Amino acid sequence: xxxxxxxxxxxxxxxxxxxxxxxxxxxxxxxxxxxxxxxxxxxxxxxxxxxxxxxxxxxxxxxxxxxxxxxxxxxxxxxxxxxxxxxxxxxxxxxxxxxxxxxxxxxxxxxxxxxxxxxxxxxxxxxxxxxxxxxxxxxxxxxxxxxxxxxxxxxxxxxxxxxxxxxxxxxxxxxxxxxxxxxxxxxxxxxxxxxxxxxxxxxxxxxxxxxxxxxxxxxxxxxxxxxxxxxxxxxxxxxxxxxxxxxxxxxxxxxxxxxxxxxxxxxxxxxxxxxxxxxxxxxxxxxxxxxxxxxxxxxxxxxxxxxxxxxxxxxxxxxxxxxxxxxxxxxxxxxxxxxxxxxxxxxxxxxxxxxxxxxxxxxxxxxxxxxxxxxxxxxxxxxxxxxxxxxxxxxxxxxxxxxxxxxxxxxxxxxxxxxxxxxxxxxxxxxxxxxxxxxxxx
Amino acid sequence: xxxxxxxxxxxxxxxxxxxxxxxxxxxxxxxxxxxxxxxxxxxxxxxxxxxxxxxxxxxxxxxxxxxxxxxxxxxxxxxxxxxxxxxxxxxxxxxxxxxxxxxxxxxxxxxxxxxxxxxxxxxxxxxxxxxxxxxxxxxxxxxxxxxxxxxxxxxxxxxxxxxxxxxxxxxxxxxxxxxxxxxxxxxxxxxxxxxxxxxxxxxxxxxxxxxxxxxxxxxxxxxxxxxxxxxxxxxxxxxxxxxxxxxxxxxxxxxxxxxxxxxxxxxxxxxxxxxxxxxxxxxxxxxxxxxxxxxxxxxxxxxxxxxxxxxxxxxxxxx
Numbered sequence: 001x002x003x004x005x006x007x008x009x010x011x012x013x014x015x016x017x018x019x020x021x022x023x024x025x026x027x028x029x030x031x032x033x034x035x036x037x038x039x040x041x042x043x044x045x046x047x048x049x050x051x052x053x054x055x056x057x058x059x060x061x062x063x064x065x066x067x068x069x070x071x072x073x074x075x076x077x078x079x080x081x082x083x084x085x086x087x088x089x090x091x092x093x094x095x096x097x098x099x100x101x102x103x104x105x106x107x108x109x110x111x112x113x114x115x116x117x118x119x120x121x122x123x124x125x126x127x128x129x130x131x132x133x134x135x136x137x138x139x140x141x142x143x144x145x146x147x148x149x150x151x152x153x154x155x156x157x158x159x160x161x162x163x164x165x166x167x168x169x170x171x172x173x174x175x176x177x178x179x180x181x182x183x184x185x186x187x188x189x190x191x192x193x194x195x196x197x198x199x200x201x202x203x204x205x206x207x208x209x210x211x212x213x214x215x216x217x218x219x220x221x222x223x224x225x226x227x228x229x230x231x232x233x234x235x236x237x238x239x240x241x242x243x244x245x246x247x248x249x250x251x252x253x254x255x256x257x258x259x260x261x262x263x264x265x266x267x268x269x270x271x272x273x274x275x276x277x278x279x280x281x282x283x284x285x286x287x288x289x290x291x292x293x294x295x296x297x298x299x300x301x302x303x304x305x306x307x308x309x310x311x312x313x314x315x316x317x318x319x320x321x322x323x324x325x326x327x328x329x330x331x332x333x334x335x336x337x338x339x340x341x342x343x344x345x346x347x348x349x350x351x352x353x354x355x356x357x358x359x360x361x362x363x364x365x366x367x368x369x370x371x372x373x374x375x376x377x378x379x380x381x382x383x384x385x386x387x388x389x390x391x392x393x394x395x396x397x398x399x400x401x402x403x404x405x406x407x408x409x410x411x412x413x414x415x416x417x418x419x420x421x422x423x424x425x426x427x428x429x430x431x432x433x434x435x436x437x438x439x440x441x442x
Numbered sequence: 443x444x445x446x447x448x449x450x451x452x453x454x455x456x457x458x459x460x461x462x463x464x465x466x467x468x469x470x471x472x473x474x475x476x477x478x479x480x481x482x483x484x485x486x487x488x489x490x491x492x493x494x495x496x497x498x499x500x501x502x503x504x505x506x507x508x509x510x511x512x513x514x515x516x517x518x519x520x521x522x523x524x525x526x527x528x529x530x531x532x533x534x535x536x537x538x539x540x541x542x543x544x545x546x547x548x549x550x551x552x553x554x555x556x557x558x559x560x561x562x563x564x565x566x567x568x569x570x571x572x573x574x575x576x577x578x579x580x581x582x583x584x585x586x587x588x589x590x591x592x593x594x595x596x597x598x599x600x601x602x603x604x605x606x607x608x609x610x611x612x613x614x615x616x617x618x619x620x621x622x623x624x625x626x627x628x629x630x631x632x633x634x635x636x637x638x639x640x641x642x643x644x645x646x647x648x649x650x651x652x653x654x655x656x657x658x659x660x661x662x663x664x665x666x667x668x669x670x671x672x673x674x675x676x677x678x679x680x681x682x683x684x685x686x687x688x689x690x691x692x693x694x695x696x697x698x699x700x701x702x703x704x705x706x707x708x709x710x711x712x713x714x715x716x717x718x719x720x721x722x723x724x725x726x727x728x729x730x731x732x733x734x735x736x737x738x739x740x741x742x743x744x745x746x747x748x749x750x751x752x753x754x755x756x757x758x759x760x761x
Binding site (some may be wrong): 066078 | 468482493494500504508509510605607
């Protein structure tokens, strides 16, 4: 490990240079959250000032479903300077609850095109079924609006490319909802990967295992294909897109490269209820340096739920967003202390292995511990009351205000689409599919 | 009957659903419990990214903009605190910490510690602005903890989702101590719920019948420590700073689980007479309180307000 690097990064953050933080390759919202963990009082004062000076941003939201209403709109509703001025949904109960959340000044729409005619709308959020993303996003940017589009970015690679082209031509902010890219924990851990704490990462295992049929109840007034669009190929790219896309993005991000090929097997083998997309997928991606990403998502057994495991020559890093679970680090037997042990005093046993719980506030605690006996603060990132969804949207709004380029932009989303669709193709055809450079060219 | 469960807020949530379409009920149950999990993330002070932590970190310095649902919950918590004269208080966190009940087993603090904790307790220091949707703390060190009301709120929100999905009969509970009975199983007037005898894990005080009604229990058996021959319950009296005494268990019935969750704590703290007085004005409330009369005598429990209830054999009740 390199203590100098560690100190310099800490100093950069301490000095409060947001611009400097950005050169470290993280979204401003995440940099701010990290600062808040180091100096809550100064951060609170900064936040109060920023809230007062915040230039109002008028947002319209399309799709008030589980993600759109339950996470995105709720986050926006408590963001200073943000007005949700319009909500669009073609299912009446969702539209109603969206409007109730947005407040009395918001107007409801069932046709998003009508909504886009409004001149007072600065930006549009999209949390609709996958097949609708591209059309809505492109129409919104054509109408001069900035766009936040939930993941996966688009149903086809060509659609994703068209979204990028449109964003670059119209000079609009296009951000894709891969919220792990806005996680303090994920940025903190990436820093450790870059410092080679885990050695060369040769294998990545990632999975999202659940024990349910992925079918939602269809309330009166709605239809199965609308509620359960995820299960039908006309609208959905299945488990690889709805779950895998998050984690493949993390693997590509951490490894700093795209895969070059993929093989896989999937099927409808348990929930034979008329669904068209696989109820289990298992794929292996190959990277240019020989590293592999082994990914699975199943719906019969929830053991180990969702996580990404990075297996390096010196140790293993397990990242998770799973509720109530901590991300953890393990050192390989026979390997000398490699640095990350110092970065958290929160240790635990997993089976017969010693685990160190990831703690993004650890640098501060290390300072304290040098003087007195330290005590664990209980782990978890000092994200100062902000979920990853919140931080992602906060940064999007910040990009709109400042004209800054989003951290998870259309090109990131598009690369992810290319990998996911290649995996689906490999499973469909039962062959190895090459992932070529031109797939990532706009 | 379909049964789905989930671990959240440090306890086990469960939904029992009755109807003809099992697949539909199971899917509805999962959707309801998904919401409980989301609320856990947003309302738990153990989750540093929660809205509660955001509020606690900033509200002493500036007005904090709140999500409308969170604002309503906070308004209700403050109102219930006022209504109970502070017997329930969502700012009692510093006391809980000082008595070591947050993560640990409990400990006897020095009187000075209690006094200093008490200075940071009091919902009256929370200033809510409904129009601006903001909260502000008028006192440094104040902390909101929704442990005493959040479980009930989560149950209510889960039930609301089941209602929207057209489920007609269901029982949703969090850890067995807070529940809501939606409708009734076919051929019955309501859900029969057994009330636990606070001094006998297997024993029952009786059975209460519930329909579209919530129930919560607060008992001194849930968490306590003993020292110097005395039993110190984890339920603290936010007015005095000491563990509440004189009650073994308090069961409260009301229209929402949000209310019963908070009011069962309040009833435990207030005791029989004060609860009777408080509930007299509210016909929709009911309570069953077992006093703590020491080991020698069999306690006579108080049944207060409107309860459809059948006591177990040998249970002495006083209406």
